[in-house]
Structures are given as C-alpha cells and as structure tokens.
Amino acid sequence: MSEGPVLSFTLNGRVFSAADGTVPSPAMRLLDLIRLHAGQTGTKEGCGEGECGACAVLVDGELANSCLVPVGQLHGCTVTSIEGLPRNDPLVAAFARAGAAQCGICTPGMVMAARALLDRDPHPTLEAVREALAGNLCRCTGYVRIHAAVLDAAAGEGTAGGGAS
Amino acid sequence: MSVQASAAGEWHRPGSLAEALDIRARAKDAVVPAAGCTDLMVGWNAGAGRWPTVLDLSALPELNRIDVDDAGVTIGAAVSCSRLANHPAVAGRLPMLVASARQTGSVAIQNRATLGGNIMNASPAADNPPVLLAYGARLTLASTRGSRSIDYADFHLDYKRTRAEPDELLVSVTVPFPSPYASVHYRKVGTRRAQAISKVALSVLLDAGAGVVREARFAFASMGPVPLLAGSLSAALRGRPLAGIDPALVTRALATDLSPRDDIRSTADYRRQVAVNLVMAAIADASAAEARRN
Numbered sequence A: 001m002s003e004g005p006v007l008s009f010t011l012n013g014r015v016f017s018a019a020d021g022t023v024p025s026p027a028m029r030l031l032d033l034i035r036l037h038a039g040q041t042g043t044k045e046g047c048g049e050g051e052c053g054a055c056a057v058l059v060d061g062e063l064a065n066s067c068l069v070p071v072g073q074l075h076g077c078t079v080t081s082i083e084g085l086p087r088n089d090p091l092v093a094a095f096a097r098a099g100a101a102q103c104g105i106c107t108p109g110m111v112m113a114a115r116a117l118l119d120r121d122p123h124p125t126l127e128a129v130r131e132a133l134a135g136n137l138c139r140c141t142g143y144v145r146i147h148a149a150v151l152d153a154a155a156g157e158g159t160a161g162g163g164a165s
Numbered sequence B: 001m002s003v004q005a006s007a008a009g010e011w012h013r014p015g016s017l018a019e020a021l022d023i024r025a026r027a028k029d030a031v032v033p034a035a036g037c038t039d040l041m042v043g044w045n046a047g048a049g050r051w052p053t054v055l056d057l058s059a060l061p062e063l064n065r066i067d068v069d070d071a072g073v074t075i076g077a078a079v080s081c082s083r084l085a086n087h088p089a090v091a092g093r094l095p096m097l098v099a100s101a102r103q104t105g106s107v108a109i110q111n112r113a114t115l116g117g118n119i120m121n122a123s124p125a126a127d128n129p130p131v132l133l134a135y136g137a138r139l140t141l142a143s144t145r146g147s148r149s150i151d152y153a154d155f156h157l158d159y160k161r162t163r164a165e166p167d168e169l170l171v172s173v174t175v176p177f178p179s180p181y182a183s184v185h186y187r188k189v190g191t192r193r194a195q196a197i198s199k200v201a202l203s204v205l206l207d208a209g210a211g212v213v214r215e216a217r218f219a220f221a222s223m224g225p226v227p228l229l230a231g232s233l234s235a236a237l238r239g240r241p242l243a244g245i246d247p248a249l250v251t252r253a254l255a256t257d258l259s260p261r262d263d264i265r266s267t268a269d270y271r272r273q274v275a276v277n278l279v280m281a282a283i284a285d286a287s288a289a290e291a292r293r294n
C-alpha cells in the first residue's frame, strides 16, 4: 500500500503502467486507453455498452469488449488489439478476398473475434463461426461474406501450417 | 493495494478476501464491489470519466476457485461464465449450468461476466439464477463478522433486493449434483439466440423414479420481480404419476407462482402461456426419458 499503485500490462507488446503515468486512471476504459493514449485507432467504438463488438480485443487470448473493461483489472495481462496482429494474419487477406468489409467499422472487432475462435478451434464449422461472432454486429454486409472469410482463413491456415486436415 | 482515481472515486484491488472484507466493512455501500464489470460499466458512463469508489474483486484467489467433491461443485463468485462452462465437472454433471453460462451474452461477455455478478445484479431476466434454483444451489456470503451459507431459493426478496447485507460479499455458489434418477431441462425463449435478454427462461429438475414425481423444481426468469422457483407447482406435482399430468393443473399452480408483467420485451399473457407450454414440454420429455429407462 505504501509504494502506491501496482498496475502494469502490455498492449501490443508495449508496457503501460500506473507507475510511469502511461495508465492515468484504473477506472479508465481499455477502449479509451487504446484509442486516446496509445493512439491506436483500429479498435472502434460502436455502442459503448457491450452490444456491438466493434471494440473487441484479446485479453490473455480471450475475446473482450474493451468498452467494458476498466484497465485497473489488467495487471499482468497481455492485451492484443487489431494493430497487434501480425500483418500477414490470414484473416486479413481472407476478409479482403471475400469482400467482407464495407464501411469497415465492424471489421477490426470481427477479425479479433475470429482470431479468438481460430486460436481455440482451427477448423470451425459454420455454426461455430456464427456462434463465435454473434456478439459482433455488422450493419452493412449481412454477415454471409464475413462467415465465409473466416472459413476461408481457417482452410488456408490448415495448409500453411502443413497440416493434412 | 489501493489506487486513487483521478476523476472520481477510488479503486481498491485487494489480493485477499480478508483485505476485501475489511474494506467492505469500513465503507459498506460507499464502495461498489466489481467483478467482470459487464453490468457495472454500462451504468457508470466511464467513457465520460465518471465512476464510484470501487472494490475490485478480480484479484481475489478465494473467489476465483472451482472445487469439486462427491456432492457437487463449489464455484467462486468471480469465476467467469466461460470458465464455468468449460470446467470438466460442470460440463459432465451440470448440463443446465453449461447451457445458461453459454447464454449469458456473446462470447466476449461470457469471458468477463461472472456467476457472482449475475446473481448479485439480481435481474429477474438473468440466465443463470433459474438454473441454480432448479439444482437447489446454496450461496456462501462473508463479512468481517464471519461467513454464512444460505439456500439460494431464499435469497431474492423483491426486485433488486436480496438477503445480502451491506458489509457482505458473495464468496461462492455450491451446486449439488442431481440424483441419477433426475432429468433436467433448460429452455430460453428470446428474440435472437445468444444475445437476447430472455422473454421467458425455464429450468427444470424432475426426479420421477418409477414414473411417480418425487421432486419437481421449476424455476423461471422474467416471470416476476425476481428469479422464481415455482413452489405451488412443485407441491401440486409431487406424488403424481408423471404420465397424464393435466395442463389445467399446471396452469392453476402457475397462476399462483408467477407474476409476469407487460414490458418492452413481451406481454404478461404471452409469458404465462409460454410458461405453461414449456412446463408441459419438460414433463413430456421427462416422461419419455423415464419410459426409455424402463
């Protein structure tokens, strides 16, 4: 208690901590830290209430809506937002190939939700893709191309990894 | 550890239950216990920099455990719905709890939302409470005065009012394994799967060895001011043969047990009718399962 706040975590490989002032307040939304303090604006704010998934990121590999996460809960965690994915993540190319993005507001969240799924289940069924992306709303595409892109990326990952799936 | 928040209240994130209970005892309702924050953050308007003084429970080992013994599973209040649904003992023996945990919002919500938060938020529409009522769960609450265990069926008093005292925290939920003769049923009727708040949800535990009802627990969401266990229905069915239960009997009993209202999601009459249909479908399922067993 005497040494003050112990709060430190990484976002896309960069350390943020209360001690050096890069975390201004424990109650700050992770979404605001990412966009306003880290300046990484790939993560979007749609609803601000957990309903749309536009702000989705990975916390220790698990999908979370960053508008609902106070940074005070992240001590020791590893946060990955869309800028933290490798540039050659197969999901990115698959989204482009399938025409799965129109206005693009939902896309970063969709990709993060899909990444969380593929890390857990590299060869999901369409039903599993639907379920995993059910918290991500898209007002433009009607979802069909998004689901197709995720299945396409999964198929590609299988061959790239040399697996005989 | 305690952290001074710049814009509003303080942020306390203790590392042990004893420390948390001390803070709770000193501040009572002046601190808000916070677990997954999926209900709280929506209300705080944290985006605008406003929040109360918070007692963050996410670093308490005592609230993050799942313990299994022969009788059942004890789930720490701060265990997330995802972790709960994936736990082998829960997945193997408590299928209704898996189903309700997987209905608690989208995957992103389930990963943060805790079982304790779902109970303490005390919404009549919450998904896990009816399942806990049907299984006959008990809660363990603690304060600096000591800890106590109470039957979950006695916990909810009225809309958003519970038996928890202002200096208490919910520590864990103990769910007994059902008898091998019991069958269970879980149904949520909403508008869209996985996201929608339920219009009606029912969970049922029916123990009808030899075709006669020994124990019947029907619990509902969204059918009154609190998650409800239908006591008159249990009493009306006990001792009756499972085959040939009259829908009129069910309708009468539910008229006493339930007090649905019209709201933005549905009407009271629709909910009553759905409730009767769901109960009759569960009885038919249990009857079929019983016939297969013999």
Ligand SMILES: Cc1cc2nc3c(=O)[nH]c(=O)nc-3n(C[C@H](O)[C@H](O)[C@H](O)COP(=O)(O)OP(=O)(O)OC[C@H]3O[C@@H](n4cnc5c(N)ncnc54)[C@H](O)[C@@H]3O)c2cc1C
Pocket (backbone or CB within 6 Å): A049, A050, A051, B032, B033, B034, B035, B036, B037, B038, B039, B040, B041, B042, B057, B077, B078, B103, B104, B105, B106, B109, B112, B113, B114, B115, B116, B117, B118, B119, B120, B121, B125, B126, B127, B128, B168, B169, B170, B171, B194, B195, B196, B197, B198
């Ligand atoms: C988009 C969205 C969709 C949702 N969908 C569903 C759904 O389908 N079904 C459903 O049931 N819920 C749903 N919810 C509501 C919410 O996610 C759940 O109620 C969740 O379980 C709350 O848990 P939490 O840990 O996030 O609670 P928090 O927000 O941390 O806390 C909720 C309340 O409980 C109190 N509290 C928490 N833990 C304790 C404790 N150990 N002791 C004492 N008090 C405590 C807090 O003070 C607060 O009053 C949804 C929420 C959102 C944002």
Ligand code: FES
Pocket (backbone or CB within 6 Å): A044, A045, A046, A047, A048, A049, A050, A051, A052, A053, A054, A055, A056, A065, A066, A067, A068
């Ligand atoms: S902005 Fe976070 S879920 Fe919509």
Ligand code: FES
Pocket (backbone or CB within 6 Å): A100, A101, A102, A103, A104, A105, A106, A107, A137, A138, A139, A140, A141
């Ligand atoms: S592409 Fe516009 S919301 Fe999905």
